[in-house]
Amino acid sequence: MKIGRISTKDSKEALAVVVEQAGGLRVLDVSALALRRPDLFDFSASMADLMMAGPSGLEQVYAAIEWARREGEEAWFQAEPDVNWLLPVAVRNCIAAGRNFRKHRAEGMAYWEAQGAASGFHDEIPSAFAKLPTSMVPTRSTVQRPANVDAFDYEIEVAAVIGKPGLCVSEARALDLVFGYTILNDLSAREWQRSEMKNQMILLGKNFPGFGPLGPWILTADEVADPAALNIELRVNDEVRQQATCDDLIFSFPQMIAHWSQIGLDAGDLITSGTPEGVANSRKPDPSPYFLKPGDKVEAIVDQIGVLETSIA
Template sequence: MKLARFTSGSRAHERLGVVLDDGSSTRLLDVSAVPGHDAPRTMMEAIHAGPAGLDALRQAQERAERGADPAWFHGEDDVTWLTPVPPRSCIAAGRNFGAHRLESIRGNPEAGAGFQIDFPTGFIKLGRNLVGHRAQVERPDDVEQMDYEAEVAVIVGRDLLNATRGQAKQAIFGYTIMNDLSAREWQFAEMRNLLVMMGKNFPGFGPLGPCILTADEVPDPTALRLWLKVNGELRQQSDCTDLIFQFDELVAFWSRVGLEAGDIISSGTPDGVAVHRKPDPRPYFLKPGDIVHAGVDQIGVLETRII
């Protein structure tokens, strides 16, 4: 099941939608509009309800398909897509795809010896800087090296502390898409002080969405295939077999600091980022007017416009 948060028309409050794709068009079923069910009405309610909540949402979907009232459905172009979860803690993995780790070492040989893989590493994306599908993101005036990073992100389904891998796997609610936008000149300056914060956290630098594919429909997360295009040009493509640390390992590791339901943990990105393009990365950095599509075949496509 694919679930999304959205608003429509003059109604500003969040609505929970079941995303329906028949191959030619995408619609959202407004769960709150379907009568005669006790399904969750918000994403966080769905996450907290667990399997029982998903069963209720399936029943609401079946009821809607039988009733087929057009007022219950919205076209994908007729809604404002929200981030799949409200602002939450977001931990983004660093150098977690093997090929990206290698391109990072080639791009910075002096630091390569310090690129350890004994345990996951990462950084914080501020929840308030996450934006939804089709958001417009402004490139800051003092940033010339604005980069893209397609990633798969896990949505944590329940509170966790010091979880095992088995417990972590069971606690994954679903998967979505992130574009970890980065200001490389800021990031690399910070990294000389062994820190990363500003370069990953300008307003809007965390596109997320468009929806969550629930974990029951992802029996093998290593099969998730991701890609990224800028203005239609393919820049990144890989699948999650190249992950150094798999999703359950990431969730278990970061549960040491405590995780809450709805928290986000992203995978890291494959190779192909702009900053490591040879011989000159400058034409590949994002600029105003660019349209970025980050996709995971099994989930959908996240669109971001740079202004």
């Protein structure tokens, strides 16, 4: 199921699902349907309550979709391009993996070797940084390039959306915490990132306003047999810049979730995959033509999930 949050015509938040119908993707306002048919649900039709409801909540939403189709209630469905998407979930924390695709790590090693800072790299445990919820914006947002940023880069990532609490879970149980998967474009200010990383820290370079496009919706975990099989691609102005499969991860989603559950995870947390090779910063011989500029259109695509669209201003 593809499920997210939308802003209705009267500016209220609503739970919505995406369905395939003749003529393209259509969106069903589950919250509106719950007001009309409260007998179909035993939870309030919000993303937070759906996560708490667990599998029974998903079953009720599936049943509601079938009811709307069976009853021919076409008025419940909107064309997907006409929908105003919000962030798919109210993000609590975002733990963003660093250097977790093998080929991306390899492409970045030359720079750090030149800085004399590559000798300490290891694969003993996952590494990550904080992507602040305040940096996040929904699909079809316009992100302003900061005036003090020239090396404005893109990074497509898959984000596992945690749906329930977990502390010190095993790898075998880790995916039980996952409600679903969405897309993150980890926008980055490389000149700030490089300066911060000389002190072995990073925060500002990843967290300017709008630096976390997220969405467009969540693909529920029941439709993802193996997250390692997810195919990802990023395009800038229709040019493919990144393309990979999540089987190139150094640390798998179960490994990362188990590791980071030591700090305690809860519904609304995100654990991201890291990004594959192809970032602008690693382009040779001159990366500058590849950095994002005003007027650029960025599409972060996970074929099983959808397309996260961002405009640069």
